[in-house]
Amino acid sequence: MARDAWEYRGRWALVTGASSGIGKAFARELARRGMHVALAARREDRLRALADELASAHRIRTLVLPADLGEPGAAGELWRQAAEGRDIHLLVNNAGFGLKGAFHELPLERQSEMVRVNCIAPMELAHHALNRMRGRGGGIVNVASVAGAQPIPLIATYAASKAFLISLSEALAIESREAGVRVVTVNPGPVKTGFQAVAGTEVRDRAPGIRTPEQIVDAALHALETGRMTVTPGLVNRLAVAAVRVAPRGLAIRAAKAVMRRLR
Ligand SMILES: NC(=O)c1ccc[n+]([C@@H]2O[C@H](COP(=O)([O-])OP(=O)(O)OC[C@H]3O[C@@H](n4cnc5c(N)ncnc54)[C@H](OP(=O)(O)O)[C@@H]3O)[C@@H](O)[C@H]2O)c1
Secondary structure: OOOOOOOOOOOEEEEEOOOOHHHHHHHHHHHHOOOEEEEEEOOHHHHHHHHHHHHHHHOOOEEEEEOOOOOOOHHHHHHHHHHOOOOEEEEEEOOOOOOOOOOOOOOHHHHHHHHHHHHHHHHHHHHHHHHHHOOOOEEEEEEOOHHHHOOOOOOHHHHHHHHHHHHHHHHHHHHHHOOOEEEEEEOOOOEOOOHHHHHOOOOOOOOOOOEOHHHHHHHHHHHHHHOOOEEOOOHHHHHHHHHHHHOOHHHHHHHHHHHHHHOO
């Protein structure tokens, strides 16, 4: 499908979860391509250090927006601050976290917080963004996960939260296309970031399908530029997702449980 060229330079992006890992890599790359960046996360000191670095390296404008997206109402307030006096052209819904363990043993409040950060906040931000972008153009990148491709025991709420985000994001991609808004779903496999320390998992340096944060960002931005709806970086990860689609569901879920049990 022919698409207009995607322009970065001189426009504003809002990146959630910019204090670490994939979000930080998004902020760096978007600034390198000439975007002004609004950076959101809880750890303000990290956001400020990144903002200073990017402003002096690329002569762009930056905005630091401390926000706890696990708090009800925080996403709406974040959008209000980001959009005040600025036209946000690209929203990167990246903030998120996982928790490994038996569903009944993981603290309920932490799991509810996970749903607010991984599902409610991106949904609310996408709603605000689409209302602003429809007709005048723009883009939304939702960072989901290969974990959203199927139910996964021992990380059940996380996998379900990413399944929600994939479903929402892909529906919005089709809903918004004719209004000139590109919505991209990116499904990373394993990436070494702060994610593992929070989730209580581990990734080996040579884990199958492992990618760097920069590779995830390149794949997502390429999809944005070319008008692709969904991207799963890494052949191994794409094969895993394809296998899940054709395997009997019970078998796939039992296999996922066996893999999760072996993960330290
Ligand atoms: N790493 C992987 O293997 C992997 C695989 C598939 C998908 N993903 C997804 O990739 C995204 C980025 O994760 P990452 O791997 O880059 O992990 P990370 O290094 O731990 O970064 C997570 C980011 O989310 C932010 N965040 C977490 N809770 C938040 C809250 N309550 N309010 C606001 N911001 C919050 C963190 O900032 P603060 O702590 O400063 O608030 C941090 O900037 C997540 O959505 C994750 O699910 C990761």
